[in-house]
Amino acid sequence: MFCAMRTRVLVRRNEIKCFREKSRLSYLHNVGSEPLRPLTFGKLLEDTVSKHGDKYAVISRHQNKKLSYSDVLTQSDKLAAGLISMGLKPGDRVGLWAQNIAEWYISFLACTRAGFQSVAVNPAYQPKELEYCINKVGVKSIICGEKYRDQTCYGILEQVCQELPKCEPGKLNSKKLPTLKSVVTTSGESLRGTYNFEEVLGLADPASISSIKKNQDTIKIDDPINIQLTSGTTGNPKAAAVSHFSLVNNGFYIGRRNELDRKHHRICVQVPLFHAFGTAITISAGINYGATLVLPCEGYSPNKSLDAIKDENCSIIHGTPTMYVDLVRVQKERKEKIAAEIAVSGGAPCSPSLFKDMLTVLGVNKVKSVFGLSETTAVVFQSQSEDDEYKSTSTVGYLQEHLEAKIIDANNQIVPVGTPGELCIRGYCNMLGYYKDEAKTKETIEASGWLRTGDQFVLEETGYGRIVGRLKEMIIRGGENVFPKEIEDFLNTHPHILETHVIGLPHERLGEEICACIRVQEGCVVTLADLNVFCKGNISHFKIPSVLITVETFPKTLSGKIQKFKLKELALNNNNKAG
Numbered sequence: 001m002f003c004a005m006r007t008r009v010l011v012r013r014n015e016i017k018c019f020r021e022k023s024r025l026s027y028l029h030n031v032g033s034e035p036l037r038p039l040t041f042g043k044l045l046e047d048t049v050s051k052h053g054d055k056y057a058v059i060s061r062h063q064n065k066k067l068s069y070s071d072v073l074t075q076s077d078k079l080a081a082g083l084i085s086m087g088l089k090p091g092d093r094v095g096l097w098a099q100n101i102a103e104w105y106i107s108f109l110a111c112t113r114a115g116f117q118s119v120a121v122n123p124a125y126q127p128k129e130l131e132y133c134i135n136k137v138g139v140k141s142i143i144c145g146e147k148y149r150d151q152t153c154y155g156i157l158e159q160v161c162q163e164l165p166k167c168e169p170g171k172l173n174s175k176k177l178p179t180l181k182s183v184v185t186t187s188g189e190s191l192r193g194t195y196n197f198e199e200v201l202g203l204a205d206p207a208s209i210s211s212i213k214k215n216q217d218t219i220k221i222d223d224p225i226n227i228q229l230t231s232g233t234t235g236n237p238k239a240a241a242v243s244h245f246s247l248v249n250n251g252f253y254i255g256r257r258n259e260l261d262r263k264h265h266r267i268c269v270q271v272p273l274f275h276a277f278g279t280a281i282t283i284s285a286g287i288n289y290g291a292t293l294v295l296p297c298e299g300y301s302p303n304k305s306l307d308a309i310k311d312e313n314c315s316i317i318h319g320t321p322t323m324y325v326d327l328v329r330v331q332k333e334r335k336e337k338i339a340a341e342i343a344v345s346g347g348a349p350c351s352p353s354l355f356k357d358m359l360t361v362l363g364v365n366k367v368k369s370v371f372g373l374s375e376t377t378a379v380v381f382q383s384q385s386e387d388d389e390y391k392s393t394s395t396v397g398y399l400q401e402h403l404e405a406k407i408i409d410a411n412n413q414i415v416p417v418g419t420p421g422e423l424c425i426r427g428y429c430n431m432l433g434y435y436k437d438e439a440k441t442k443e444t445i446e447a448s449g450w451l452r453t454g455d456q457f458v459l460e461e462t463g464y465g466r467i468v469g470r471l472k473e474m475i476i477r478g479g480e481n482v483f484p485k486e487i488e489d490f491l492n493t494h495p496h497i498l499e500t501h502v503i504g505l506p507h508e509r510l511g512e513e514i515c516a517c518i519r520v521q522e523g524c525v526v527t528l529a530d531l532n533v534f535c536k537g538n539i540s541h542f543k544i545p546s547v548l549i550t551v552e553t554f555p556k557t558l559s560g561k562i563q564k565f566k567l568k569e570l571a572l573n574n575n576n577k578a579g
Contacts (some may be wrong), residue, residue: 002064008257015309020404024453025406025414025415025416026197026405026407026416026417026418026419026458026459027404027406028405029404030401030402030403030404031343031520032401033401035287036249036402036428037248038245039221040200040216040221040223040225041112041225041246042112043216044288045113045287046216048069048071048287051290052075052290053068053069054069055264055554056068056069056292057072057105057287057292057496058102058255058295059266059293059294059295059312060100060102061296061307062295063101063102063295069146069358072105073109076109076112076113077110077113077209077212077213077348079110079197080110080111080113080116081199081205081208082200082202082203083110083184084212084567085204085208086170086195087182088116088141090115090215090218093116093118093119093227094117094118094137094139094140094141095118095139095141096108096119096120096121096142096143097121097122097142097143097144097145097153098153098186098274099145099148099272099299100269100295100298100445103143103145104145105283107574108226108238111225112225113172114212115219115223115426117225117227117241118227119137119226119227119229120229120273121133122229122272123145123153124148124149125156126289127159127160128160130156131160132237133237134160134180135176135177135179136229136239137227137435137436139177139179139180139190140179140180140182141181141183141184142180143184143186143197144185145186146185146186146188148299153185154191157183160177161176161180163175163193164183165192165193166448168193169182169194169195172193183195184200185233190294190499209266211470217268219244221245222243224241224242224432225244226241227239227241227244227435228240228276230374240374240431240434241434242377242432245428246377247279247284249402249428250282250376250378251283251285251286252285253382254284254285254378254382254399255284255286255288255289256401257368257383257397258316258342258344258368258382259342259385260289260291263315264290264291265291265311265316266291266314266316267286267292267314267318268294268296268309268318269282269294269295269296270318270323271318271347275347277318277320277347277370280377280378281318281378284378286450289332294309294312296348302323302329303334305317305323306327306331306334306338309336309338309340310336310338314338314340316341317342318344318345319343320346320347321350321351321354322344324362325498328357328361329498331361332361337460338363340349341364341366342367343358343367344370345367345370346370346371347357347561348377351489351492352393352394354492355367355393355493366385367391367392367393368387368392368397369381369383369395370383370397371396371397371467372429373453373455376425376451377430377431378429380405381396381397381464382398382399383397384397384398392491395460396466397462398462398465402428403426403427404426404427405424405425406457407420407423407458408421409421409422418458418460418461419460420457420483421456421562422455422456423453423456423465424449424453425451425453431445433445454470455470455471456465456468458543468483471482473564475503475504476504476512477507477512485502486539487502487514487516490535490538491516491518491531491534493544494526496521496524496525497519497520497521499518499519500516500519501517501554501567502514502515502516502545503515503517503567503571505568506546514544514547515546515547515548515549515567515568515571516544516548516549517550517554517570518550519551519554526548527547528547531544531545549571549574554567555567
């Protein structure tokens with residue numbers, strides 16, 4: 001009997017060993033140590049107010065506004081009640097078209113409390129872009145800011161909707177925008193055909209506000225809460241709809257990895273609120289833990305960000321790599337005494353050299369990566385609290401709780417650990433789908449639940465991930481697969497280069513050749529010959545750029561993503577090639 005038991009144990013051990021050998025494939029399931037939270041966003045806000053009601057939720061420096069969590073709940077319910085009195089109903093899409101202002105934050109939360117779907121609209125949109133996005137998802141009401149840069153939001157809307165100045169507020173009937181019925185503006189002026197933000201707050205009465213509170217049980221956790229219009233770096237945006245459940249929980253785990261559970265933090269918000277970085281990584285995570293969001297300015301200014309970090313004692317900074325490049329430069333010039341502890345970077349790959357500058361120049365204790373996409377609510381891989389320098393600077397972190405990840409080849413087979421392939425994600429965070437676009441949804445989310453990200457990715461033995469690049473951005477030079485990020489990371493170590501982005505250009509013999517687009521330090525010049533000397537002996541010959549473009553600024557979306565198609569257009573009009 002003992003021998004039989006011993007035999008079974010040995011067989012079991014051999015089975016486990018065999019399974020471990022087989023499991024050296026690029027597949028990972030992070031089960032999580034606690035259950036997901038079955039909350040709507042409106043109930044999450046109520047829970048936070050009960051714990052942190054007297055703490056500031058948002059400090060908008062440029063508006064000189066400070067709102068506690070109790071204030072935020074009160075104003076959100078008033079706005080929700082006011083919007084319903086204008087004729088909006090649960091399920092309606094409400095466009096939020098403004099820069100980083102307190103009204104955006106309140107409007108977003110009002111939509112969650114009323115059961116509307118907020119639609120995050122880029123304030124940089126021009127008339128045709130705005131028209132496309134409103135019609136794409138059938139926006140019924142739009143809440144817009146006063147201006148963006150040198151143009152007014154009302155002026156842009158008027159170009160698309162000529163009926164606006166002639167209609168009564170709430171009774172818009174537009175040929176080009178058939179679903180849009182009302183416009184709410186944060187402008188201090190009375191604009192024809194629109195409601196004023198304060199006016200809508202005034203439409204609420206005790207009974208309508210009470211109905212908002214009572215109706216929280218009618219909103220379901222799987223209802224859509226937010227539609228993210230993808231950045232449109234290569235064409236018209238798609239509309240990714242995410243649920244209350246995914247946004248609440250993504251924010252919960254993001255916040256915990258970013259150590260919001262350890263103390264009360266003030267977060268310097270450099271990123272736009274309308275982007276997934278703003279809605280999930282910043283707003284949702286902040287509300288989950290009662291953190292304070294500090295808005296330095298309406299748009300983005302490294303000097304104003306540094307002012308906010310110093311004056312408001314911000315302990316955490318949120319930004320894209322481009323923002324950190326600028327912030328590091330400004331801090332080198334100003335040498336301010338700041339006490340930020342953590343820098344969170346996302347929205348685009350970040351080079352190890354920049355990460356080290358963030359540690360040394362900004363003086364933070366930790367640099368954390370967040371990686372994901374709008375279609376996964378926001379984050380799927382993220383730094384952990386005790387990561388070493390390599391994990392912090394060379395990976396995008398470890399898979400988030402309750403998610404599965406696999407890396408596949410062109411034949412949909414899982415590749416061995418350490419081998420590049422396409423990253424696929426399965427779990428609670430995946431979008432409900434692209435709004436009214438079943439075909440695109442099926443292309444992205446398989447029947448088995450796996451979402452194809454389109455990202456070229458490597459899963460390491462440790463379970464940490466590395467971005468290689470976008471599948472569409474991979475360069476094939478003379479039969480060699482070249483991933484732009486590897487070259488970008490190396491060129492960013494050049495003492496005179498601030499930022500690099502690499503693209504492929506058509507080549508008659510090789511198929512594609514490598515073009516480096518660089519931004520250099522003020523007063524410095526880097527030539528193609530300089531670059532060749534710097535690269536020789538450090539990276540393979542076929543990875544050395546044969547085209548060099550120097551730019552003062554990179555074309556990018558407001559959310560910080562580089563528009564490489566525009567760089568390619570620029571490069572094709574230049575002939576700065578090696579002889």
